[in-house]
Amino acid sequence: MTVSLAEWLMDDRPASRRQAVLGNLYRGMRAIIANPAALAGLIIILLLVAVAIFAPVLALGRSPFAQDLAQRLAAPSAVHWLGTDELGRDIYARTLYGARVTLTIVFLVSIIVAPIGLAVGTLAGYLGGWVDRVLMRITDVFLAFPRLVLALAFAAALGPGIENAVIAISLTAWPPYARIARAETITIAGSDFIQVVVLQGASTLRILFRHVVPLCLSSVIVRLTLDMAGIILTAAGLGFLGLGAQPPTPEWGAMVSAGREVILDQWWVATIPGIAIFIVSLGFNLLGDGLRDVFDPKAER
Amino acid sequence: MSDPLLSVRNLSVSYPGRTGITHALKEASFDLGRERLGIVGESGSGKSTMGRAILGLIPRPGIVSAERMDFMGSSLIGNSDRDWQRLRGRRISMIMQDPKYSLNPVKRIGDQIAETCRLHLGSSRKDAEKRALSMLEAVQIRNPDTVFTLYPHQLSGGMGQRVMIAMMLVAEPDLLIADEPTSALDVTVQNEVLRILDRLVRERGMGLLFISHNLTVVSSFCDRVLIMYGGRILEQCAARDLADAKHPYTRALIAAAPSLDHPKSELATLVRDPEWLK
Amino acid sequence: MIDIADLSVTFGSGNRVVHAVRGVSLSVEEGESFGIVGESGSGKSTVLKAIAGLVPNSNTHLTVQGRPASGKRTKADRRLMQFVFQDPYASLHPRQTVDEALREPLAIHGLDDPENRIAQALSEVGLGVEHRFRYPHQLSGGQRQRVAIARALILRPPVLLLDEPTSALDVSVQAEILNLISRLKQANRLTIILVSHDLGVVAHLCNRIAIMQFGKLVEVVSAADLRSGNVTSDYTRALIEASRGFVRAVD
Structure with missing residues (x-):
């Protein structure tokens, strides 16, 4: 007897752990796809990844770095589809390669912010007492500063550059995640299923990592996805102020910044990377909303 | 008994779903006089759906259909929202399982009861407050003046349920639907609440639809019992004959x-027969 | 097997101290089924949680199998007793399959051959292989409670603590679970402490029953005495009377 893949995944009585996990993922995937806005967001993010990977192919031999001063600030044409910038570099190619920079920022910020936020939040929420008080006061200190200003200070102290920009953003972005993780942890820690593991003799670390963190993860992922637009914009802001990616790196924020002076006469220089930032931010926002619907425990039967 | 208070014929409630239509209630027929009628069943039997359907409280996209649903001679089928508003709380009232969710947490108990009174009976502020106080006395709250000024969270479970009963009865309805009114209460408190309901039914000649999962309570408290299973009424009998049910x-x-x-050495387990749902 | 001397539990501090349990002393023999009944606020569940070591504020002399069990519990202490909670919807991790829930205690205690132990634990509580990889939301209330019992017994503890294990279930499902508990008790020679508000349930499963009110122990009676009404306190008598159902006023 053969069953289709979909039937195997939707099976109510899975025969292995793998089938159960995949089935659960598949149900989540179907829920995202069934939600038009989330699907649009997902498609945009997948496109971003595809563009980043295939930038050399899509650029059709154009280099993001090659300068052609004779062709500076050229309007969109058959040769330069989206025009050129103040150094005669092809904006089409630079925008494509810029996806790589943006994706790097997104990736690096995610793997720094989520673990810090989760670690601080779950520890504070689960242990309580003075650990909670100390960790949360530190969090409050970070929260008290306006984010961009704090990131600016960090970026200025660390020196300009894309890696430092990412570190600066991450250092300012984790406190809300710690707050979320702490709130979730306090609810989870009081529940019967955590008491059960305590009674089984599990160590605190085991309880935190195997039982508490997986439950906080979904809200952290949702928040991260929703925040991603803001993070990209902060990165662009730092780039715009000259504290992010350094020339000649094709970073969208820096590109907008460069086009600022000529925005009235040569609008494309600033507009094209601006549109890219806008679309990607929108994509993350849409996906974040969709994920929130999918992960919402109230929607679970 | 003359004309029944409530007469229901072939009442059905169904919910369209992705996999087809679910029948929460199927072709239920019964009459209710000025008596205590118990509805017993396990979860999913449709007993709560029945109570809600009679009050027109089935949420969308649920579909309610009935051959007849007469309350004191007039049909409830096709009632508009305004018709329902005139009936609910005034002629038919409902008590829910947990008073915590049915009382407004930021309003004083007395004001809530008085407001119900003014809304449904159009009485003056002074009159309403007097009625509210006497109602609190009627549900045997020891110091009604104090309780009058309390907020819902300051009440114990049994007290809250008495307040609910007071609020539901202040408009002197002809029919009271009580959905698991004592299930959240301790046994000793439960019997006090039942005693109050019992007295009010007898003194006011009200009809009571008592929905419960507890066979002991229903058989000792009600006059007649409907047994529900899978959205159907399986049988009706006098409460005292429940032990000899067929x-x-x-x-x-x-x-x-x-x-x-x-005492039983082992409890009998239920073997569900698909025939019951024919 | 289990001896408690003068157990007191308070919650809160300063002016807002709540005495949940006041000076309760109990002793439970090996292989016995001991019941604790009372109404809400009587402290019955708190006593059970104190025995399990779930209440931090307990000030008592508790011995299990002759060894003191107050203070910090070791892994070995934990294996002596396991707990089944009231609400089957809250006692299973929502993102773990039945298989993972049963694997966890084995992993914590480093027990060998988890595959067979899990399969055996499931069959003991009457669940089939088709349930093994399901998530809690794919199970009914009765099935979840079976999983909770299987999880408690997979470490083979000599003592099983049950906190209202059937009060969230329908009567017919309750009967299945109660039968299961008494069967498992026989097969594994368990010592059971059962907390319930339902006199019928306690009398059905236990030989000796403690009655509690306002945090104090009212009395300890045998199941036979509870059934026949051969009790000393008025409160117990009122409780028995009330649980027989409503008595109509004669008019």
């Missing part, structure tokens, strides 16, 4: 409950 489901339900008076 339907195998009812018998199995009685046998499955551990009893203080009749």
Whole structure:
């Protein structure tokens, strides 16, 4: 007897752990796809990844770095589809390669912010007492500063550059995640299923990592996805102020910044990377909303 | 008994879903006079759906259909929202399981009861407050003046349920639907609340639809009992004859409950027969 | 097997101290089924949680199998007793399959051959292989409670603590679970402490029963005495009377 893949995944009585996990993922995937806005967001993010990977192919031999001063600030044409910038570099190619920079920022910020936020939040929420008080006061200190200003200070102290920009953003972005993780942890820690593991003799670390963190993860992922637009914009802001990616790196924020002076006469220089930032931010926002619907425990039967 | 208070014929409630239509209630027929009618069933039997359908409280996209649903001679079928508003709280009232969710947490108890009174009876502020106080007395709250000024969170479970009863009865409805009114209460408190309901039914000649999962309570408190299973009424009998019920489901339900008076070495388990849902 | 001397539990501090349990002393023999009944606020569940070591504020002399069990519990202490909670919807991790829930205690205690132990634990509580990889939301209330019992017994503890294990279930499902508990008790020679508000349930499963009110122990009676009403306190008598159902006023 053969069953289709979909039937195997939707099976109510899975025969292995793998089938159960995949089935659960598949149900989540179907829920995202069934939600038009989330699907649009997902498609945009997948496109971003595809563009980043295939930038050399899509650029059709154009280099993001090659300068052609004779062709500076050229309007969109058959040769330069989206025009050129103040150094005669092809904006089409630079925008494509810029996806790589943006994706790097997104990736690096995610793997720094989520673990810090989760670690601080779950520890504070689960242990309580003075650990909670100390960790949360530190969090409050970070929260008290306006984010961009704090990131600016960090970026200025660390020196300009894309890696430092990412570190600066991450250092300012984790406190809300710690707050979320702490709130979730306090609810989870009081529940019967955590008491059960305590009674089984599990160590605190085991309880935190195997039982508490997986439950906080979904809200952290949702928040991260929703925040991603803001993070990209902060990165662009730092780039715009000259504290992010350094020339000649094709970073969208820096590109907008460069086009600022000529925005009235040569609008494309600033507009094209601006549109890219806008679309990607929108994509993350849409996906974040969709994920929130999918992960919402109230929607679970 | 003359004309029944409530007469229901072939009442059905169904919910369209992705996999087809679910029948929460199927072709239920019964009459209710000025008596205590118990509705017993396990979860998913449709007993709560029945109570809600009679009050027109089935949420969208649920579909309600009935051949007849007469309350004091007039049909409830096709009632508009305004018609329902005129009935609910005034002529038909409902008590829910947990008073915590039914009382407004930021308003004083007395004001809530008085407001109900003014809304439904159009009485003056002074009059309403007097009625509210006397109602609190009627549900045997020891110091009604104090309780009048309390907020819902300051009440114990039994007290809250009495306040709910007071609020529901202040408009002197003809029919009271009580959905598991005592299930959240301790046994000793439960019996006090039942005693109050019992007195009010007898003194005011009200009809009571008492929905519960507890066979002991229903058989000792009600006059007649409907046994529900899978959205159907399986049988109706006098409450005192419940021990000699005919339907195998009812018998199995009685046998499955551990009893203080009749020790059993092993409890009978229920074998569900698809025939019951024919 | 289990001896408690003068157990008191308070919650809160300063002016807002709540005495949940006041000076309760109990002793439970090996292989016995001991019941604790009372109404809400009687402290019955708190006593059970104190025995399990779930209440931090307990000030008592508790011995299990002759060894003191107050203070910090070791892994070995934990294996002596396991707990089944009231609400089957809250006692299973929502993102773990039945298989993972049963694997966890084995992993914590480093027990060998988890595959067979899990399969055996499931069959003991009457669940089939088709349930093994399901998530809690794919199970009924009765099935979840079976999983909770299987999880408690997979470490083979000599003592099983049950906190209202059937009060969230329908009567017919309750009968199945109660039968299961008494069967498992026989097969594994368990010592059981059962907390319930339902006199019928306690009398059905236990030989000796403690009655509690306002945090104090009212009395300890045998199941036979509870059934026949051969009790000393008025409160117990009122409780028995009330649980027989409503008595109509004669008019």
